[in-house]
Amino acid sequence: MNNSHISRRSVLKGLAAGSAVSSVSFARAKPGGAAPDIVVVGAGVFGSWTAWNLQRKGHKVLLLDAWGAAHSRASSGGETRLIRTEYAGNAFYTGWAWESLAEWQALSHRHESPIFHPVGALYLYPEDVPKIDTSIAIQRALNIPIEKLTTPAMAKSWPQINFDGIAVGVLQPTMGALMARRSVQTIVGEFVNAGGRFRRFAVDAPRSDKVRLDTVFGTGGEKLPADRFIFACGPWLPKLFPDAVGARITPTRQDVFFFAPAAGDSRFDGTHLPAWVDLSTPDHHYGFPDIESRGFKIALDAHGPKIDPDTNDRRITDEALADVRTYLARRFPDIAPRPLAESRVCQYENSGNGEFLIDRHPHWENVWIVGGGSGHGFKHGPAVGRYVANLALGEAKAESRFALISHPLP
Numbered sequence: 001m002n003n004s005h006i007s008r009r010s011v012l013k014g015l016a017a018g019s020a021v022s023s024v025s026f027a028r029a030k031p032g033g034a035a036p037d038i039v040v041v042g043a044g045v046f047g048s049w050t051a052w053n054l055q056r057k058g059h060k061v062l063l064l065d066a067w068g069a070a071h072s073r074a075s076s077g078g079e080t081r082l083i084r085t086e087y088a089g090n091a092f093y094t095g096w097a098w099e100s101l102a103e104w105q106a107l108s109h110r111h112e113s114p115i116f117h118p119v120g121a122l123y124l125y126p127e128d129v130p131k132i133d134t135s136i137a138i139q140r141a142l143n144i145p146i147e148k149l150t151t152p153a154m155a156k157s158w159p160q161i162n163f164d165g166i167a168v169g170v171l172q173p174t175m176g177a178l179m180a181r182r183s184v185q186t187i188v189g190e191f192v193n194a195g196g197r198f199r200r201f202a203v204d205a206p207r208s209d210k211v212r213l214d215t216v217f218g219t220g221g222e223k224l225p226a227d228r229f230i231f232a233c234g235p236w237l238p239k240l241f242p243d244a245v246g247a248r249i250t251p252t253r254q255d256v257f258f259f260a261p262a263a264g265d266s267r268f269d270g271t272h273l274p275a276w277v278d279l280s281t282p283d284h285h286y287g288f289p290d291i292e293s294r295g296f297k298i299a300l301d302a303h304g305p306k307i308d309p310d311t312n313d314r315r316i317t318d319e320a321l322a323d324v325r326t327y328l329a330r331r332f333p334d335i336a337p338r339p340l341a342e343s344r345v346c347q348y349e350n351s352g353n354g355e356f357l358i359d360r361h362p363h364w365e366n367v368w369i370v371g372g373g374s375g376h377g378f379k380h381g382p383a384v385g386r387y388v389a390n391l392a393l394g395e396a397k398a399e400s401r402f403a404l405i406s407h408p409l410p
């Protein structure tokens with residue numbers, strides 16, 4: 001074992017001694033204790049990195065989640081998330097993704113179980129348009145390794161893919177897959193080990209007639225006072241803040257499928273196939289190689305129907321499965337007839353324009369709202385956490401792209 005690793009056992013010991021990430025160890029956690037400086041509500045990727053950063057800056061932080069860190073219905077739950085800096089020429093998100101990658105790698109190095117698998121990321125384009133070269137230039141200026149590939153070159157490297165309808169590819173060899181649930185639970189584990197407090201606690205919609213919020217209430221009536229509050233509640237933000245957020249964020253249903261490769265067939269594992277995004281289809285299919293033996297993953301980036309994160313059953317439909325097999329039969333013909341190993345229904349929490357929504361509450365000066373990951377937020381967790389921590393402490397200039405005013409109600 002590498003000495004720079006924090007062992008999983010020491011993280012778990014810390015959780016059991018103080019607070020808890022999982023519901024099992026939560027049962028041993030004690031409510032109460034000294035009032036925190038800052039309460040962060042929501043232990044998804046945004047809230048967890050925010051709490052971690054605030055705690056590192058020396059603040060007494062209490063992190064709360066109604067169901068636990070990266071639980072199965074959170075937008076940060078599930079297996080894998082793509083990290084890439086290919087952002088259609090958007091220099092801001094390219095930069096944030098690149099900065100975040102370094103922090104994800106550092107987190108991965110500190111622990112025994114991998115957080116990041118550098119399988120590479122391959123973008124498939126139906127046309128060679130100037131925007132592709134603009135995006136490549138932005139990345140090269142940051143020294144991000146990136147290659148533009150012809151279709152014959154790709155067909156030689158990945159004979160398991162049929163490149164019909166593809167004009168050009170862009171490979172980012174150092175990008176890849178973040179382990180979603182594991183990484184969020186690991187960052188919460190580090191936060192707790194370093195003295196932060198985590199509780200499984202459902203917060204009621206906040207209320208105050210003043211210009212500040214002094215306290216939040218739990219659904220059981222318990223009061224939690226603090227100086228500052230950060231609500232990083234993903235697809236639940238519209239319910240907690242019907243006026244301030246409301247229709248500015250729309251949760252949509254997103255189906256995810258894992259197919260089982262044949263025994264001994266390594267063509268679909270991470271040593272032979274990168275993560276990929278196919279921009280030639282209106283649905284923008286994307287997927288991952290078989291990582292940690294979960295199966296070949298495929299999903300659609302197109303927004304599904306509206307979903308209520310609290311009430312909807314998480315079952316894929318026969319139609320969605322049939323559509324995915326039809327796509328696979330064309331692009332990945334040898335995986336198409338393989339059995340479905342597993343499926344999940346998650347949700348995006350979309351803003352109107354795909355920008356994150358991060359701003360001070362319009363009435364309460366000590367409350368910040370953080371969300372709107374819009375199907376691409378996960379990779380940015382470290383950058384979002386650092387930005388929100390600085391913002392809440394008055395140490396960062398607010399980015400207008402994230403402001404409530406930049407997200408007009410539809």
Ligand SMILES: Cc1cc2nc3c(=O)[nH]c(=O)nc-3n(C[C@H](O)[C@H](O)[C@H](O)COP(=O)(O)OP(=O)(O)OC[C@H]3O[C@@H](n4cnc5c(N)ncnc54)[C@H](O)[C@@H]3O)c2cc1C
Nearest residue numbers: 042044045046066075076082203234346373376377378379
């Ligand atoms: C299928 C799918 C694929 C995706 N793929 C990618 C990808 O490849 N790359 C990428 O970068 N991003 C991707 N994303 C987007 C990314 O995962 C999300 O934007 C991100 O995880 C959102 O994190 P969050 O912390 O805002 O929300 P969440 O993870 O939902 O966290 C919010 C938390 O708040 C808690 N909460 C809510 N209300 C309360 C309350 N009243 N009291 C206490 N706690 C509360 C919830 O329990 C929840 O745990 C994908 C998302 C999905 C669903």
